[in-house]
Amino acid sequence: xxxxxxxxxxxxxxxxxxxxxxxxxxxxxxxxxxxxxxxxxxxxxxxxxxxxxxxxxxxxxxxxxxxxxxxxxxxxxxxxxxxxxxxxxxxxxxxxxxxxxxxxxxxxxxxxxxxxxxxxxxxxxxxxxxxxxxxxxxxxxxxxxxxxxxxxxxxxxxxxxxxxxxxxxxxxxxxxxxxxxxxxxx
Numbered sequence: 001x002x003x004x005x006x007x008x009x010x011x012x013x014x015x016x017x018x019x020x021x022x023x024x025x026x027x028x029x030x031x032x033x034x035x036x037x038x039x040x041x042x043x044x045x046x047x048x049x050x051x052x053x054x055x056x057x058x059x060x061x062x063x064x065x066x067x068x069x070x071x072x073x074x075x076x077x078x079x080x081x082x083x084x085x086x087x088x089x090x091x092x093x094x095x096x097x098x099x100x101x102x103x104x105x106x107x108x109x110x111x112x113x114x115x116x117x118x119x120x121x122x123x124x125x126x127x128x129x130x131x132x133x134x135x136x137x138x139x140x141x142x143x144x145x146x147x148x149x150x151x152x153x154x155x156x157x158x159x160x161x162x163x164x165x166x167x168x169x170x171x172x173x174x175x176x177x178x179x180x181x182x183x184x185x186x
Contacts, residue, residue, distance in 0.1 A: 003049040004069035013074035014053055017041045023058075023077040028070045039066070040081035042089055047099050054093055054101075056082050063092045065101055097126055097144035098153075104143035108150060109165040112138040116160035125153070139164075147172060 017024040018041045029035050039055035042063070046052075051068040063084065096104040112120045117138040121131065130141040144150050147169055154161055154173050163170040 006068050007072055010068055010071045010074045013076050017076050021081050023079045023081050025075045027072045030070055042084055056084055098149035100146035102145050104145045106144050108142050108144055108169055110140045111162045111164055114160045116157045
């Protein structure tokens with residue numbers, strides 16, 4: 001569901017680079033922005049029916065996620081890939097919420113009611129989440145850095161969820177709901 005198509009040869013080249021420990025030269029981007037990067041592939045990840053490459057980007061000198069559907073071409077280079085320790089990869093890619101990597105300086109506090117409370121209680125949103133029952137409601141605390149994916153997941157529960165903290169996230173979700181409601185004035 002919601003799977004995006006891959007360009008021919010991209011998955012093969014990524015797998016070859018991973019298996020042989022060699023760098024890749026990728027062209028990636030979306031719309032009118034197309035960038036070329038040399039990367040050291042670290043891990044292939046399947047997330048929500050889409051493929052992502054965790055890699056060390058030699059241009060940015062940092063770890064990055066690359067959606068394979070956004071990679072237009074991939075060439076396996078002769079240069080050896082830079083290897084990053086697994087513990088460092090876990091810290092970088094698993095700290096924040098969802099597919100977005102990096103530090104998670106914020107904590108979202110969400111209150112679920114009704115069917116959502118029951119359903120979310122059985123789900124895992126994040127390895128460091130904290131859940132507690134308050135009467136018929138479920139409180140969920142999760143770390144995040146980038147709010148984009150979290151906002152989408154909050155919105156799918158409609159009026160069965162309320163963002164309690166932080167106020168910036170509460171405002172962002174409220175603004176999205178107001179904008180959506182504005183499309184249905186009658």
